[in-house]
Amino acid sequence: MPNEKDMKEIVALCKRRGFIFAASDIYGGINGFWDYGPLGVELKNNLRDFWWKSMVKNPPIGPDGHPVQIVGVDSSIIQNPKAWVASGHVGGFSDPMVDCRETKKRYRADHIVVLKPKDGGERWIAVMEDDDDFMAARLKKVAKGKTGDDFAHVLLVDLDTSEYAKVLAPDAKEVGTLTEPKEFNLMFESHAGPIQSDDNKVYLRPETAQGIFLNYKNVLDSSRVKMPFGIAQIGKAFRNEVNPRNFIFRSREFEQMEMEWFCHPDEAKTWRDFWFEQRMKFWEAIGLAGSNLIKRDHDDDELSHYAKEGLGTADIEYRFPFTAPGYGELEGVAHRCDFDLNAHQEHSKTKMQYLDTERDNEKYIPHVIEPAAGLTRGVLALICEAYTPDSNRPSGVYLNFDPKMAPKKAAILPLIAKGDHPKVAEKIYMDLREEFEIDLDIKQNIGKRYARQDEIGTPYCFTIDDQTIEDNTVTARERNTMAQERVSIDKLSEYLREKLK
RNA sequence: GCGGGUGUAGUUCAAUGGUAGAACGUCAGCCUUCCAAGCUGAAUAUGCCGGUUCGAUCCCGGUCACCCGCUCCA
Secondary structure, three states: OOOOOOHHHHHHHHHHOOOEEEOOHHHOOOOOOEEEOHHHHHHHHHHHHHHHHHHHHOOOEOOOOOEOOEEEOOOOOEOOHHHHHHOOHHHHOEEEEEEEOOOOOEEEHHHEEEEEEOOOOOOEEEEEOOOHHHHHHHHHHHOOOOOHHHEEEEEHHHOOHHHHHHEEOOOOOOEOOEOOOEEEEOOOEEEOOOOOOHHHEEEEOOOOHHHHHHOHHHHHHHHOOOOOEEEEEEEEEEOOOOOOEOOOOEOOEEEEEEEEEEEOHHHHHHHHHHHHHHHHHHHHHOOOOHHHEEEEEOOHHHOOHHHOOOOOEEEEEEOOOOOOOOOEEEEEEEEEEOHHHHHHHHHHOOOOOEEEHHHOOEEEOOEEEEEEEEHHHHHHHHHHHHEEEOOOOOOOEEEOOOOOOOOOOEEEEEOOOOOOHHHHHHHHHHHHOOOOOEEEOOOOOHHHHHHHHHHHOOOEEEEEOHHHHHHOEEEEEEOOOOOEEEEEHHHHHHHHHHHOO
């Protein structure tokens, strides 16, 4: 299947050409961490800068026909731990899990209900919470037709672990196979200061959003922003994922691009719809168009703690090779209500109310619409989308990056490594590199060099030949079609500028 | 965290209880007027730790990493 996008080959290409390496490769790697190589960092920066431009520097026109207002921040990765208590991450970002020694299955301890026979029977039957079908089937099988009413219902987490010996696990045949609950804390911990104790325990942020909420008041007091407005941030975030998988898709250290849009509660729906549409346009503008990009609304039972009320969350998902025919999340647009500002107001005793002079001096805590995108997931989507096997060209594959995203915009290639060609090439290179990311490649035959540029997704190659010496034109070779045209040397900047729009 | 699989050069693959090979890629030189051409040469590998053995890349144990399936995934 020559035209299938094979994840193994994509990963190999990423390493071979310097996009993405396993972190600490020479020590055998480390699970859940990846490094960006010379081309990977260019690609990531291009995506990052395009996001910043489309949010902060040149934000879209709002529904009322006027440009919206968004400012940026860059907050610390480590915050006062109270911030994570207030945000709900200390309490809610960890789950107690139990394993079954017999069946090797794992369950959320707080989702298991234990049925204690009212007649004093010694076998306590564990079932999934809120799953009546499962309970009925289970009781039919192991309790001879008794019903739920014949039992006292107790949460597993409320049992003493010494009582686990009586518990029959949900899929087990024998009692007493459940392990003690283990905490799965998804937040990385460290210590601020050289002496480790509980007193100076700190967390590496699991999302960049809280750094925005913590600075909401500072920004409001210093920046002359008015409701509605946004605060944007790009940065690293850390999660102790149980099981990092799928290359850089689920890693323990990753990068987010988040914008918190503050607005009057009555306008939340308008802005939620507006931002979702804008975010779709963003990804489409850099090449993720078509059926590989979809919208998906979250089901009620998967909503975050902050989004249970309100309008919920809608994801923008991309069909990665490893999720196909399904999709994987690229970005979520959530209605966080006033959850975060309320929580911080309560915990920090700092007033988060906004005095809206344009609404008759109404005081309110604004609602938040949050478009939160994965930068590193975006990079992966761009690579997967661009990866194009093509048996008709020497490289066998090329990366069809949108020119705006391509790590190198053009390569300058003297046809022959001798005579005047290299001199002219170097001059063109020096001129163009002031404005664009440019490769200068002199050695080896021209076919090899075209092929190499195809593999790293360089959209244009400018080749210097004898005619160049006579009339100051070069051949411009286009990556996708391999078509060539002659362009005047003094028009090359303009040529690239036009193509990169 | 569980189960299964895989670890040999940058990549894709060979081979072997006793000197680890190839192709492509990379680098250098020659050649070359437009798509990995040709010639010459070079560098680079048995994931890591331990055991058995005279000798282990090969057998065994552990570990790490990756892949698949569960589980999990604010």
